[in-house]
Amino acid sequence: MLTTALGAAWLLLAPVALWFLIRGRALARVAAVLGLGLLEAGTIALTPAHPAPTEVVASPVAPAVQPAPAVCAERRPVPSHARIAGSHLTLAWKAASDECDTALVMLRHKGRKLRVWVHEGPLDGHHPGVRTAPVRVTGGQATVRLAVDLPPRTRTLDGRSDEVIPH
Secondary structure: OOOHHHHHHHHHHHHHHHHHHHHHOOHHHHHHHHHHHHHHHHHHOOOOOOOOOOOOOOOOOOOOOOOOOOOOOOEEOOOOOEEOOOEEEEEEEEEOOOOOOOOEEEEEEEEOOOEEEEEOOOOOOOOEEEEEEEEEEEEEEEEEEEOOOOOOOOOOEEOOOOOOOOO
């Protein structure tokens, strides 16, 4: 409670004291200096000389468990349909029995055309612009959802064949 009162005193009296230091007469300036000195003395008096030691509870850290990477076959699925809703693009294709947990997707946008390449499994080399996205499998369909910023009426094309992916 005392520290709260001291904090309120700092908030209220310090600006007034500074005002008197700048604009006040000689007696007001002396009173301002004394007031600031008392506030500082009160702050020093309330601050403990040696803070209480904090009790550290240590326990051994268990090693992090790394899940084994899922082994899936390398494949290049062709999306059967694409849906642009707001700022998200959803691509879907027929799911395989050993569908990967993630897919690598590359998007190239030019004008009102969006070319899409989808790759599952390991990818050799460095490919700029490739995004890794989680694959959801429901009802025999695998889907990937990506955040995109596209103009309205954008057509989605398969990057390999340049065929339009139906919406």
